[in-house]
Amino acid sequence: MKLLTHxxxxxxxxxVRPGGGFPLRIQATEVKVNNVDFNQEFVARMIPKVxxxxxxxxxxxxxxxxxxxxxxxxxxxxxxxxxxxxHHVLLEVEVMEGILKCPDSGREFPITKGIxxxxxxxxxx
Amino acid sequence: xEKEASQLEKDHVHSVYEKIAPHFxxxxxxxxxxxxxxxxxxxxxxxxxxxxxxxxxxxHINSQTYKLGCDYCFPLVESARNDGHxxxxxxxxxxxxxxxxxxxxxxxxxIHHFSTKERRVxxxxxxxxxxxxxxxxxxxxxxxxxKRRKFEKQDVFVPWNPSPPSWTLSNTxxxxxxxxxxxxxxRLALDQHSPKLAGTLKVHRQAxxxxxxxxxxxxxxxxxxxxxxxxxxxxxxxxxxxxxxWHQRELSTFSNGNIQLDExxxxxxxxxxxxxxxxxxxxxxxxxxxxxxxxxxHPKQSAFHQLQNRRKTDSSxxxxxxxxxxxxxxxxxxxxxxxxxxxxxxxxxxxxLVELIExxxxxxxxxxxxxxxxxxxxxxEKIHVWKI
Numbered sequence: 001m002k003l004l005t006h007x008x009x010x011x012x013x014x015x016v017r018p019g020g021g022f023p024l025r026i027q028a029t030e031v032k033v034n035n036v037d038f039n040q041e042f043v044a045r046m047i048p049k050v051x052x053x054x055x056x057x058x059x060x061x062x063x064x065x066x067x068x069x070x071x072x073x074x075x076x077x078x079x080x081x082x083x084x085x086x087h088h089v090l091l092e093v094e095v096m097e098g099i100l101k102c103p104d105s106g107r108e109f110p111i112t113k114g115i116x117x118x119x120x121x122x123x124x125x
Numbered sequence: 126x127e128k129e130a131s132q133l134e135k136d137h138v139h140s141v142y143e144k145i146a147p148h149f150x151x152x153x154x155x156x157x158x159x160x161x162x163x164x165x166x167x168x169x170x171x172x173x174x175x176x177x178x179x180x181x182x183x184x185h186i187n188s189q190t191y192k193l194g195c196d197y198c199f200p201l202v203e204s205a206r207n208d209g210h211x212x213x214x215x216x217x218x219x220x221x222x223x224x225x226x227x228x229x230x231x232x233x234x235x236i237h238h239f240s241t242k243e244r245r246v247x248x249x250x251x252x253x254x255x256x257x258x259x260x261x262x263x264x265x266x267x268x269x270x271x272k273r274r275k276f277e278k279q280d281v282f283v284p285w286n287p288s289p290p291s292w293t294l295s296n297t298x299x300x301x302x303x304x305x306x307x308x309x310x311x312r313l314a315l316d317q318h319s320p321k322l323a324g325t326l327k328v329h330r331q332a333x334x335x336x337x338x339x340x341x342x343x344x345x346x347x348x349x350x351x352x353x354x355x356x357x358x359x360x361x362x363x364x365x366x367x368x369x370x371w372h373q374r375e376l377s378t379f380s381n382g383n384i385q386l387d388e389x390x391x392x393x394x395x396x397x398x399x400x401x402x403x404x405x406x407x408x409x410x411x412x413x414x415x416x417x418x419x420x421x422x423h424p425k426q427s428a429f430h431q432l433q434n435r436r437k438t439d440s441s442x443x444x445x446x447x448x449x450x451x452x453x454x455x456x457x458x459x460x461x462x463x464x465x466x467x468x469x470x471x472x473x474x475x476x477x478l479v480e481l482i483e484x485x486x487x488x489x490x491x492x493x494x495x496x497x498x499x500x501x502x503x504x505x506e507k508i509h510v511w512k513i
Contacts, residue, residue, distance in 0.1 A: 005193055005211045008172070008226045012219055022223055042189060045170025049226070109221075115206050116213040118195075118221035122131070125219045 011102035020104035146200035177235030181205025
């Protein structure tokens, strides 16, 4: 599970208040770092679609924040240095084993071989 | 109703896909061109969800976009993961995604597995929820109206054919089988020198050798059934597979070999089923033949319905006006003796998918609808719904 993927994920456990299931807290037991080709335009276009605070929090929890800022800098589109850091965090860091935890309900979703299992039981939906 | 619907889907969608997942890397499951086109048309930097991605056959298209696949079937998701895709396991009635996070959403051959209209609407609404305003969704579902076959009902069970007859076998005809076919039924005129037929005959021989056959079974009947079966189930799965060499070879064999799948031969098969002899043999049969004997979609006289009538179940499947009309559906889901490989489908009539969206999903606006080989297809755009 890459951090770009994680940024889209939320818990829908019954009873969780609106928005309360995001972002899922990551407890990783195995993290992999890959080399992914850098595509500046792709990263620049992806940034507005991402919840920036959640991305930073997730990267930090995995120890991969490095010096990524907590606030989005203005006019980042041409800032290659910045975009490379974002690229690394979005696409190169992968959680292979671990748990995603709903911040509201505490419900845990396992990640196995890089695959999150987001299934809820019928009672939970 | 909800519980029965969910159980039917568990038995005849989820567990089937789990069993057949290892076979899904077959070359016949290729991406359909218009779906490929839809994906290629998305802007660079788009976030795209493939809901019900299966083994991920669409996830590699358009590397300028980021695709997330999800499916209920663990083995298929693992397979997609092994190809390097970002995938997860979830249920499409409860997607684990934030609202309006995707630029595009795919639903290819998924919605037709939901057993009630209400669930089908919910599935579409749930996908629409994750789509941003202005984003587009593409939905493909199996059509009731197909060129090669006509479904009698909209709610059907379709067996999955593990593999087509192998065509890569020797070119020499088996004389013994050839002779027996000619003796048994002169109506079946076979081209003795056709190498393609040789392959078919060998397959038939292989099928025979798995010792399922009742004594009354003739070589000719098996051969015919085997081909008819393979053709039927393939016609549903991969008739659109434009590069499907097997399918094309098969068609040319039929015309070369003058094989008569006529009323009389079919009548023989139904007669046997009526005698009940086959039913007893079912538990001894290999999976391949189980599929052949259990259901036979003859346009006029379906053995499937014969079996249903024997069990005195309600074979009328009305799911039109009643929003939650599972009640008139069989009380008991159809099970093959080992419970395997009968997939449930609600095949869609012309206009049904569009009507479903227009009447029940106001947040989607249908911009294009068409028939793509054996599927009804819709491209719809997410719009703002103003609530007063």
